[in-house]
Every structure is written in structure tokens, then in C-alpha cells.
Amino acid sequence: MLVEQGFALEDLSEHLARDGSLVWVDVCEPDGAVLAVLADELGLDPHAVEDAVSAGERPKATRHARHTFLTVYATRLEAPGRDPTDPTSRLRLTRISAFVLPRGVITVRRSADFDMDPVFERWNEDPELLRLGVGALVHGLLDTVVDGHFEAIQQLDDAIEGIEDLLFDERGQMHAVQVRTYRLRKELVELRRVVLPMRDVVNAVLRHRGELDQRHAELDGFYDDLYDHVLRAAEWTESLRDMVTTVFETNLSLQDARLNTVMKKLTGWAAIIAVPTAVTGWFGQNIPYPGFGRPWGVLFSAGIIAAVGITLFGVFRRKGWI
Structure with missing residues (x-):
């Protein structure tokens, strides 16, 4: 049950100190002053604070003295409508960092491209689950991110099927096939960089769960299902990479024929x-x-x-x- 919202950051440590409290703070496009207030208020590790605002950080989960720091990337593929011969990647990545404390989660987004409303709705779908503590918050966040990975992978899979149809077109649209194949290879490379490390992120969260939520057994099934989804996403991207390579080689063979x-x-x-x-x-x-x-x-x-x-x-x- 929501008790209070919109409180000042200076009061955050007081809310986290209350027994039975569960706090979520979302910071979008923060400046150095906001993170400095949070770091001073909660004793956040300076290296983790630096990673939250630095560019180019890879997905990871790191355990610090007072918290666990997570970095993941939400993905989305731009809707069709662009020039099909444009080789520019359509994949958009939004980095989300999270400071996981014993009684709360602080999320830091570099841009507003990733909407937190679906995460909030997922948390509200099962209010009883939130009684299990911060582990439920972390699961809701990661599960939403992984679902976004699946959606982007599905769109790339559909795009590969469209290229396969063009391959055997009697009109011989070789240029369109070459451009789309090149763009798909670029998008898959970008997607694999954020999908494959998710296995290590979820593994690290599983290892440190006992320090965060007293290892509630009720959450074990949820995290097992999440890990299975992460593995499936990684395997799917690998199979798509093989498919794109096959399409590229088939196109060359058809050109020779x-x-x-x-x-x-x-x-x-x-x-x-x-x-x-x-x-x-x-x-x-x-x-x-x-x-x-x-x-x-x-x-x-x-x-x-x-x-x-x-x-x-x-x-x-x-x-x-x-």
C-alpha cells in the first residue's frame, strides 16, 4: 500500500530506516548535485555513483558495502516507416542503473525513453508480492527490461523473415537485401552487447539476494523464471546471428547463380x-x-x-x- 510519495531526498534515509518500509526513488536525467545528495544521504559508493552517470558502462551487478549496484539496458526497435534502404541502426538503448538497498531501490535513468509506468504497474499487479521486500522490486524491474529484449528480438526475427522473402524474388532486389542484411547485423551486434551480459547480472542478483531480502523462498520461482527468460533471449540472439550470416551467404550464392x-x-x-x-x-x-x-x-x-x-x-x- 502506498503510504507517501513526493518526499524530499533529504528525508530518504529516514524512510529507509523505518521497519517494514519499502522505498522506490526514480531519478531521470540527474545532474551531479542530485546524485551527490543521494550519495551523502545514503553513503553510496563513489565508484557506483560515477558508473551511474558515465557513458559506455556495460550491463553488470556489483556488490558494495551498503548496497548492490545494477546497470541494465532497455531496448526498443523504431517502428517501421523509415526508408528501407537506410543502413542506420533502428535499435535504441536506454541505460537504467539501480542502487539496491535493504529496504529500497533507487533507479537512475539517463533519458526518459524508457517509461517506468510498466514497471510500476507490474509491482502493483501483485501487492502481496511487495511484502517480500526489495527483491520483488528488483525482479519487477529486471523482468520488464527482459520483456523489452524479447520484443526487440521478435521484431528482428520478423525482419529476417522479410529478407528471406526478398532473396528469392524474381525481380532480384539485391541492393535492398544487402542494405537490410547489413543493418540487421549491426542491430544484432548492438543487441547482443546488452542481452548476453544479463545472465551475469541475474546470477549476481541471485547470489546477493540473501543480503537484500533475507532470501524469501517465495521469490525463488520468480527469479528462476527470470533467469530462464534471460537464457532464452541470449540463445535467440545467437540463432538470429547465424540466420543473418546464412542470409548473407545465400544472397552471395544467388548473385553468383x-x-x-x-x-x-x-x-x-x-x-x-x-x-x-x-x-x-x-x-x-x-x-x-x-x-x-x-x-x-x-x-x-x-x-x-x-x-x-x-x-x-x-x-x-x-x-x-x-
Whole structure:
């Protein structure tokens, strides 16, 4: 049950000191002064405070003297509507850091791209679960982030299926396939960097849970399910990477096959076109030839051209060259 909200940060330590309290503080795009107040009020580790605002931190979970520090990344893929030939990555990452205390969680977001309302709604779905302490808050946050990973992975999976349809398009949209494949490879690389380390994050949370929520057995099943989702997300990204590699190699193979088909057709027609050139060149020499000086000589040379040309056309047609 919500007892109080909107209190001053200076009163945070007082709320955390109350027996049975459970506190959540969300700080979005904080400046140094806000984090300094929190660090002084709660005795936060300076290295963790620095990591919360530094750029380029990888997903991790670190245990400090008074708290556990988490860094995870929420993901989303921009909605369709952009130029399909634009190679710019559509994946958007939002870093979320959390200071996990024995009776509360302080989340720090670098931007407002990640909406905390779904997390809050998940916590409110089962008020009884919140009686189990801060472990329930951490689970709700991580579970929402991992669900976002699944949504982004599903969208990339659908995009790969769309590329597979283009591969065998008779119109041969090779450029579109190349651009989309390159963009997907870039997005998958970015996604793997934030999805794969989540296994270590959840493992670290599981190891330190006893220090946070007295290891409530009721939460074991929730965290086991969360860890299973993290493993599935990691395995799914690995399989998508293999699929993209296969699509790329298949596209190259199809290009070679199409080139061979074109070369066969060009070779066949070049052979047919060479026949009249050879015949007229021979009959055009300054020496007597069959039918020289007679009207039927023209018909004879034309008959040779037609007969040889039709024969070659039939042979190449039967072989599938033209």
C-alpha cells in the first residue's frame, strides 16, 4: 500500500530506516548535485555513483558495502516507416542503473525513453508480492527490461523473415537485401552487447539476494523464471546471428547463380549473332563463292544463316541457356 510519495531526498534515509518500509526513488536525467545528495544521504559508493552517470558502462551487478549496484539496458526497435534502404541502426538503448538497498531501490535513468509506468504497474499487479521486500522490486524491474529484449528480438526475427522473402524474388532486389542484411547485423551486434551480459547480472542478483531480502523462498520461482527468460533471449540472439550470416551467404550464392544465368544467355545469343556475321563475311569476300553472280546465291547464304541460327537456338533452348 502506498503510504507517501513526493518526499524530499533529504528525508530518504529516514524512510529507509523505518521497519517494514519499502522505498522506490526514480531519478531521470540527474545532474551531479542530485546524485551527490543521494550519495551523502545514503553513503553510496563513489565508484557506483560515477558508473551511474558515465557513458559506455556495460550491463553488470556489483556488490558494495551498503548496497548492490545494477546497470541494465532497455531496448526498443523504431517502428517501421523509415526508408528501407537506410543502413542506420533502428535499435535504441536506454541505460537504467539501480542502487539496491535493504529496504529500497533507487533507479537512475539517463533519458526518459524508457517509461517506468510498466514497471510500476507490474509491482502493483501483485501487492502481496511487495511484502517480500526489495527483491520483488528488483525482479519487477529486471523482468520488464527482459520483456523489452524479447520484443526487440521478435521484431528482428520478423525482419529476417522479410529478407528471406526478398532473396528469392524474381525481380532480384539485391541492393535492398544487402542494405537490410547489413543493418540487421549491426542491430544484432548492438543487441547482443546488452542481452548476453544479463545472465551475469541475474546470477549476481541471485547470489546477493540473501543480503537484500533475507532470501524469501517465495521469490525463488520468480527469479528462476527470470533467469530462464534471460537464457532464452541470449540463445535467440545467437540463432538470429547465424540466420543473418546464412542470409548473407545465400544472397552471395544467388548473385553468383544469377550472374551465371546471365552469362549463359549472353553467350548463347552471341553465338547466334555470330552466325550471320561469319556467313556474310565469307560470302562478301572478293573471290567466287557458291552462287556467285547468280540470284540464288543470296538465297543460299540466307538459308545457311537461318538454318544454323535456328539450330543453335534450339540447342541452347534445350539446355536452358536462353
